[in-house]
Each structure stands twice: as structure tokens, then as C-alpha cells.
Amino acid sequence: MTEYIPVSESFVDLEIRIFRREEEGYPVEITLNQEQVFPRGYLPPDILPWVPTGDLVADGQRLYELLFTDTALYSAWAEARGQAPRRRLRLRIDPAAAELHTLPWELLQEGPAMLSAQADTPLSRYLPIALPWGGPIEKRPIRVLVVISDPADIESKYGLPPADVELERRTLESAFEAVAPGDLQVDFLDPPVTPERLEERLREDYHILHYTGHGAFSARRGQAVLYVQSEDGNTRLLLDDELASMLARQGIQPRLVFLAACQSATRSTVDAFLGMAPKLVSVGVPAVVAMQERVTVESALKFSAVFYRRLLEHGQVDLAVNEARSTLLTAGRPDAAVPVLFMRLKSGQLWGAEADARxxxxxxxxxxxxxxxxxxxxxxxxxxxxxxxxxxxxWVPSPGEIARKWADEYKYPFSDKEDPAQVIKYLATSLGEDFPRYELLDALKHGFLERLPARLRPEGEYDTLSELVEAIGWGGLTVGDxxxxxxxxxxxxxxxxxxxxxxxxxxxxxxxxxxxxxxxxxxxxxxxxxxxxxxxxxxxxxxxxxxxxxxxxxxxxxxxxxxxxxxxxxxxxxxxxxxxxxxxxxxxxxxxxxxxxxxxxxxxxxxxxxxxxxxxxxxxxxxxxxxxxxxxxxxxxxxxxxxxxxxxxxxxxxxxxxxxxxxxxxxxxxxxxxxxxxxxxx
The missing domain is CATH 3.40.50.1220 (TPP-binding domain)
Structure with missing residues (x-):
């Protein structure tokens, strides 16, 4: 864990933002390093429903072509690629366009390259919520809690194969073995894997939670479950809400949750925060790796082993996911695009050198x-x-984000569209001194509201951001942070x-x-x-x-x-x-x-x-x-x-x-x- 790739020397941030559907389609913006904003384009509305062909390469090429059908977007992508060959890709889908989360974005194929498997383009999905960005783990040793769930009746009751607990354990131990004991501590939760025993161990402030076992997603209920155990060793269902609440109750939450469970990343088409992984993100977990479809045991084992080995070398979650996915592609695994990363680490860095963390x-x-x-x-x-x-x-849009929105909305004629002072000066001169004041207060209030998960949004209308915060309660917003x-x-x-x-x-x-x-x-x-x-x-x-x-x-x-x-x-x-x-x-x-x-x-x-x-x-x-x-x-x-x-x-x-x-x-x-x-x- 002594190697560390300084982020400033390796990648620049490239964010693809997709907004609520309009008549022309879904508006798309590409930004580079949160500063350079390229002209807006549109994703065709007929991209849904998505019908997979079973050919990963063909589906990835089709998705890429649809994303960049708009010439403005393709030009923006090409220019950004030219400026920054090494790009940290962040896909940011507006909660009002939650249906787009069902698309297999991890398949995006540019020429012969799957972007989510390239070392130069680590890819993650981002959910905009009113919670802080995660930062690097500072303390040593880094503490990992491994949970392997193998209910006694999983095959007889649900027709699912039992887990090979020893193989799972050996695979993870092998991935972790190169790290000095003073840098890493790995603990395995003893069976039975009950929610109560899990929560008791989580109170010990683990940095990483790794779950291996079966899972499922109910589209009708919009709910994901993990198959854990009751005290007698048989199956007990752990709902996504229950796990999210359990993590939210912890004084120190895990910084990374890895769910090697089928459909643990599957989302609802109406709410971006329905589903196991999104709900964990919504309570403040900065990085969640999960599976959006069914995944074979062989693929899950290979992916997790490579992921942890690479993560322990450089500490960058999104890069480790890409590298692990590349291994699955090389092995010809058909489920290589199943793992998904939801991340709120700006640099992707889960840990680094102590000076960089502090x-x-x-x-x-x-x-x-x-x-x-x-x-x-x-x-x-x-x-x-x-x-x-x-x-x-x-909690709220940055001054630069607000300035850019106003510049587009009010046809600001100059190039410095993200300079708040200049855009505000233009509005005040054109529309009166008070106009930007009221606009700003409205932008702060609505920006805050848009970042809230649906479960925290209060009923009714509020005149100011302060009234809105008072109605929600600050304690509930910052639990777990x-x-x-x-x-x-x-x-x-x-x-x-x-x-x-x-x-x-x-x-x-x-x-x-x-x-x-x-x-x-x-x-x-x-x-x-x-x-x-x-x-x-x-x-x-x-x-x-x-x-x-x-x-x-x-x-x-x-x-x-x-x-x-x-x-x-x-x-x-x-x-x-x-x-x-x-x-x-x-x-x-x-x-x-x-x-x-x-x-x-x-x-x-x-x-x-x-x-x-x-x-x-x-x-x-x-x-x-x-x-x-x-x-x-x-x-x-x-x-x-x-x-x-x-x-x-x-x-x-x-x-x-x-x-x-x-x-x-x-x-x-x-x-x-x-x-x-x-x-x-x-």
C-alpha cells in the first residue's frame, strides 16, 4: 500500500450530466475538471426501451453511437478526449431521469475499447444528493469486514446454489495477503450472518464492508434484498431499507461497500434511489460496488480478487473496478459489464499516502x-x-454552477459563463439590482431540495432555504457523517x-x-x-x-x-x-x-x-x-x-x-x- 498515483498527475475529471427529458430528448452536458463546459446536446428520447442483443461489443457500440448522435456532443467528447487522454468519467443522471439508470452504461464501447475496462478512463455513476463528498481513509490499519452468507435452506427454499464458503474465504485472503498487518486488518463475520450480528460488528468502525451471497430485486416493489440468515441458520431477507438504515445509524460508516450479490445494483425506473446500492449511497456511503444483473460465482470471485489486489496497490476505487472488469473481458466472461460502481469520491481515491489524506x-x-x-x-x-x-x-449548487445556469437561461453573451461576479453583474445591470438576489435565493433552495433523497423531502412549499432546513432537521441530514x-x-x-x-x-x-x-x-x-x-x-x-x-x-x-x-x-x-x-x-x-x-x-x-x-x-x-x-x-x-x-x-x-x-x-x-x-x- 505504499504505491500511490497522485491524482493531479494521472486523471482529469470528465462529467457527463444527463437531465430530465424535454421535447427534443434528454439534455446532456459534458464538463471537464468542473470548469470547462462544452455546448449542450441531446440524447435521443427513443433510446428507451433498451433491448439487449446479447452481444456486449455490439450493444456497447450502439449505446455509444446513441449517446453521441448529437454532433454537438460528439464534438465536445472529441475535444475533451484530445485535451485529456486520461479521463476520470463520471456519469451523473438527474433524479428526474431515473429511467436512464436502467441502461447498461458500463458497456459503452468507443471503437475496440470498452471505456469501463480501460486504465485511462475509470468510470463511475454519480447520484446528486445533499451529502458531503467522501474523502480518503486516514487511519491505519484499514479495517475490512467480510460477510459470507450461506443459509442452510437457500437451495431447498429458493432454488439457489449454496455458497462455497471456504473458496470465497481463500480468494479474499489471497487478495489481501501482500499487505502488511499494520496497514490492513481483515475480519470475517462468524455465522450465522444475522442482521443483529452484522450491526454489532459494524459498530467497530470498519472502513470496508464486503458481502458475498445471494440477492434479488423486485421491480414490482422497487426493492432489493440480500439473503442473510436467522439465528437457526436458515434464510432471512434483509431489505435494502434495513441495510441502509443500519449503516446510517453508525457513527463511522464504511467508506466502501462491495456487494457480490445478484441485482444489488438494480435500480427503479422511477426513482434513482430505489435499489440496494443507490440507497446505501443516499445515506452517505461514498463508494458502492454492486451487481446490476445476475452474475456467475466464477465471475464474482475473479472480479473481487483482482479488484482488491489493484485497490491495495493504488487506492483508486474506479480504476480498480476498470482493471477488474478488464480481467473478466480477457477471460471471455459474458457478465463483465454486470459490476457497477456508484461513487462520491471526487478523485476516486479511497486511501493514499498519509500526507495526501490529511x-x-x-x-x-x-x-x-x-x-x-x-x-x-x-x-x-x-x-x-x-x-x-x-x-x-x-448541500447546494456552487456559485459557478449557478452562474453557468443563469448564463444559459438569460443568454449571457460573454465567454466567462462560470464567473459568478460577471454573470451577476450582467443580470443586475440588465434586470435590476434585486433580480439576482431573488434568483439566487430561489436557486439555493431548489438546488438543496433536488439533492435530497425522496424520503427526506418535506411536504408543502417553503419560502426560503432556511425554512426548508428547519422543516427537515439538521440532525437527520448529517447522521453518519x-x-x-x-x-x-x-x-x-x-x-x-x-x-x-x-x-x-x-x-x-x-x-x-x-x-x-x-x-x-x-x-x-x-x-x-x-x-x-x-x-x-x-x-x-x-x-x-x-x-x-x-x-x-x-x-x-x-x-x-x-x-x-x-x-x-x-x-x-x-x-x-x-x-x-x-x-x-x-x-x-x-x-x-x-x-x-x-x-x-x-x-x-x-x-x-x-x-x-x-x-x-x-x-x-x-x-x-x-x-x-x-x-x-x-x-x-x-x-x-x-x-x-x-x-x-x-x-x-x-x-x-x-x-x-x-x-x-x-x-x-x-x-x-x-x-x-x-x-x-x-
Whole structure:
């Protein structure tokens, strides 16, 4: 497990997005590295019903030709292929087009090559839901729980062949044997394989769950089952809902679930989240390998053996699936396209080198001193999180996604269609200053709703995203995700949180932990002067960890006039808070002057980040008692080298204030912070 292919040196992300059917067909968009968006095309509506011929190559070529019948799509595909010979393919089908999940996308055949079996094009299916992207496993050893189900009456009652338990066990042990014991721990669940015994073992925080046994899917009920055991050793059916709920109840969920069971990946044609594998994804499992049709025992054994051997070499789930599928094709197996991968790992990386899993801390020669100091400041209530837009990325569309949608909808005439500042400026100029404000709040609310699994969507209409979140309940949204940003922040027992986001995620997370937060907005313009403020109602007010203050610097979705959105808004905000210092309560200015500041979810070039630095941080008294700022920068925004340059720039810009930059994903930072905080409080 010491080999590791750096993602940045191997693949670029290519996403094929298919939307709800329109009159012309299913709209399709191709994006490269989440930045370059090619012109939209259409998938023919008569692609369904799909009638297989039994010839894998012919069916794969036919599916490829139908996908790229539209010349715009073929041109986009060809251009993307030319720019990026090594592409990580992600198929993203809108929940409103769930019927397309029944197509055998794993058969896609470009010339002589099946894309899902090529080392240069690892392929996965993606389900858009309001849950965080998964990240690499950080702890060692990596813990695997193997479940082999062999009910005594499986043949007499269901006509299914019994499992060769010893062969299954030897195959997996052989795949794992090259790994040092300190890196990997493999446990087998002793029979009988009952749901109760399974859940008891899952509480031991396994990273990988491997199930071998029989399964089935009922199209009439839209439900998948696994054939497990009762206490007497006979068959007991484990429904997909039951397994999903079982995993959702775990404090630490498996990062990978491998279901070597027939039809465990079969989906409903009306709901993308019906079926065993999709339901496990919907409760937060980042990667699920399952079977979409019946698969022979020989193919399942060969596939799983190669999959694990390759996964243990490089840690990339989608690449290991492609490599295992290639082995089945070489062996002439007719069910080579049956395994399916549903994945929410952006890089495909289930694990890598420890530094890659944890990110890199810049601006200090001793990370332990940084963490020790940060934890002490948190313990003393002398740390202020400042939360930016990327902290909500898993819940709502990104600013770039919203900008691109608006650019298409309102015929934005320029090429920078994913630049929120420019697209918003165009809308404000063309349709009035308030127009993009209302459009944004609507986009956030509907984007959040679309990402929710059907089971979590509340009845009725809600005016704002905050009202919608309040109706659902934050606790239910984050079950099984201990590293969710707002959840971790709420656990720190701090009296003050600052945010430039408009949503109530922080407030809801604090309430979910039994606290009574106060939500206040910055009254940065005259239109907000008459709004009530707790600082005026109670001049001596100071928040506490039990009743913390969530202060919205750029407004919230309850007051449209409070939103800092356009370029003019940001400039006006900066001018007002600088010239009229009373617009920021003196308590907040004093707290910032005497606390460590922790910027989370910002890009180095974000307007919000720059305005807060210039308007609130630079003017801080030079004789601050605590001189430290932490800034988390995501590698998808800046490379490690650029992050180092950003750290030096910020250090020069802020002079005597020490600046530490964490180069890594926000989820990596929150996982490290939670682990350090829990260890310090044991």
C-alpha cells in the first residue's frame, strides 16, 4: 500500500450530466475538471426501451453511437478526449431521469475499447444528493469486514446454489495477503450472518464492508434484498431499507461497500434511489460496488480478487473496478459489464499516502504546535470560525454552477459563463439590482431540495432555504457523517461564529446539539437600520457556548436587502464598515482582535475573502494578544505550490499576524480538527 498515483498527475475529471427529458430528448452536458463546459446536446428520447442483443461489443457500440448522435456532443467528447487522454468519467443522471439508470452504461464501447475496462478512463455513476463528498481513509490499519452468507435452506427454499464458503474465504485472503498487518486488518463475520450480528460488528468502525451471497430485486416493489440468515441458520431477507438504515445509524460508516450479490445494483425506473446500492449511497456511503444483473460465482470471485489486489496497490476505487472488469473481458466472461460502481469520491481515491489524506499545513515548521495552539484557543473560547461559500458545497449548487445556469437561461453573451461576479453583474445591470438576489435565493433552495433523497423531502412549499432546513432537521441530514463542516464546528463549544453565507446551516447544526443560538445580520446599509439587534436590546449582551451568536456578515435569506452579492455590494460593504465602524458591533471587533481566526471554505480570490481581510482583519490593532490566522484552501482552487505562494502573500499582507495555510480539502481539515479535538477531550 505504499504505491500511490497522485491524482493531479494521472486523471482529469470528465462529467457527463444527463437531465430530465424535454421535447427534443434528454439534455446532456459534458464538463471537464468542473470548469470547462462544452455546448449542450441531446440524447435521443427513443433510446428507451433498451433491448439487449446479447452481444456486449455490439450493444456497447450502439449505446455509444446513441449517446453521441448529437454532433454537438460528439464534438465536445472529441475535444475533451484530445485535451485529456486520461479521463476520470463520471456519469451523473438527474433524479428526474431515473429511467436512464436502467441502461447498461458500463458497456459503452468507443471503437475496440470498452471505456469501463480501460486504465485511462475509470468510470463511475454519480447520484446528486445533499451529502458531503467522501474523502480518503486516514487511519491505519484499514479495517475490512467480510460477510459470507450461506443459509442452510437457500437451495431447498429458493432454488439457489449454496455458497462455497471456504473458496470465497481463500480468494479474499489471497487478495489481501501482500499487505502488511499494520496497514490492513481483515475480519470475517462468524455465522450465522444475522442482521443483529452484522450491526454489532459494524459498530467497530470498519472502513470496508464486503458481502458475498445471494440477492434479488423486485421491480414490482422497487426493492432489493440480500439473503442473510436467522439465528437457526436458515434464510432471512434483509431489505435494502434495513441495510441502509443500519449503516446510517453508525457513527463511522464504511467508506466502501462491495456487494457480490445478484441485482444489488438494480435500480427503479422511477426513482434513482430505489435499489440496494443507490440507497446505501443516499445515506452517505461514498463508494458502492454492486451487481446490476445476475452474475456467475466464477465471475464474482475473479472480479473481487483482482479488484482488491489493484485497490491495495493504488487506492483508486474506479480504476480498480476498470482493471477488474478488464480481467473478466480477457477471460471471455459474458457478465463483465454486470459490476457497477456508484461513487462520491471526487478523485476516486479511497486511501493514499498519509500526507495526501490529511492535507498539508504551511506557515509553520511544527504542525503539532499549530494544532496544540488552536485547540487551546478553542478550549478558551478564543477562536472564531469564519465560514465561506465552499463550506456548503455538498448541500447546494456552487456559485459557478449557478452562474453557468443563469448564463444559459438569460443568454449571457460573454465567454466567462462560470464567473459568478460577471454573470451577476450582467443580470443586475440588465434586470435590476434585486433580480439576482431573488434568483439566487430561489436557486439555493431548489438546488438543496433536488439533492435530497425522496424520503427526506418535506411536504408543502417553503419560502426560503432556511425554512426548508428547519422543516427537515439538521440532525437527520448529517447522521453518519462525523466530519460535516457545520456539525464539527457546532461541537466546539464556541461563543461566536461568523459567516458570509446566507443559509442557516450553522444555526441548525448548533440547535441539533442542544444549543440555543442567536442569529444576527450585519446592518451594513441604511435599509437595514430599523431591524432589531440583540446588541441594542441588551447593551451588555455577550454570547456563550450554550447560547452562541451566529453573525451573518453578508446577510441571510430572511432579509433580501441584507445580501452582499454584486461587486457593488462588496465595495459598498467595505466602504460602510470602514467609514461607519458602528455597523460592526464593538463586541465582534473586540473578539476578533483577541482571538485566533479560522477561515474555512474560501478561495484565495473570492470577493468575500478579500473584503473580510481588508475590512475587518487588516484594521485590527497591531497589539493583538493572539496573533494567528488559519486559512483553509482547497487544492481544486490552488495547488500546493500556489497555496505556499498564497501563504507568503498573506503573511506579507498581514505583516505581524502569523498566517498558517492548510492546503487540503475542507473535509480533510474538519476530519483532522475533529480527531484532534476529540483526542484532547478524552
Amino acid at each position: 492535507g498539508e499545513l504551511l506557515g509553520t515548521e511544527n504542525p503539532r504546535i499549530f494544532w496544540k495552539g488552536l485547540l487551546k484557543n478553542i478550549e478558551r473560547g478564543k477562536c472564531i470560525p469564519i465560514v465561506g461559500p465552499w463550506a456548503r458545497e455538498q 462525523p466530519n460535516e463542516v457545520h456539525k464539527v464546528l457546532a461541537s466546539l463549544d464556541l461563543p461566536l461564529y461568523l459567516t458570509t453565507n446566507y443559509d442557516n446551516f450553522l444555526t441548525a447544526a448548533l440547535e441539533a446539539q442542544g444549543k440555543r443560538p442567536v442569529r444576527e445580520i450585519c446592518r451594513w446599509n441604511e435599509a437595514l437600520d430599523d431591524l432589531p439587534s440583540i446588541f441594542e436590546d441588551d447593551p451588555g449582551y455577550e454570547p456563550t457556548p450554550e447560547e452562541p451568536l451566529v453573525y451573518h456578515l453578508f446577510g441571510n435569506d430572511q432579509e433580501v436587502d441584507s445580501l452582499v452579492l454584486t461587486e457593488n455590494d462588496h465595495l459598498d460593504f467595505l466602504v460602510r464598515i470602514s467609514a461607519e465602524t458602528e455597523r460592526i458591533p464593538s463586541y465582534i471587533r473586540a473578539a476578533m482582535a483577541n482571538s485566533s481566526l479560522m477561515f474555512l471554505g474560501y478561495g484565495i480570490n473570492d470577493w468575500g475573502f478579500r473584503v473580510i481581510l481588508r475590512g475587518l482583519v487588516v484594521p485590527l490593532p497591531r497589539r493583538r494578544r493572539i496573533k494567528n490566522i488559519g486559512v483553509q484552501l482547497d487544492p481544486k482552487d490552488v495547488s500546493v505550490e500556489d497555496a505556499a505562494a498564497a501563504q507568503r502573500f498573506l503573511q506579507d499582507y498581514l505583516q505581524d499576524i502569523e498566517v498558517n495555510v492548510f492546503s487540503g480539502s475542507l473535509q480533510q481539515f474538519m476530519a483532522e480538527l475533529r480527531e484532534q479535538w476529540e483526542a484532547a477531550n478524552r
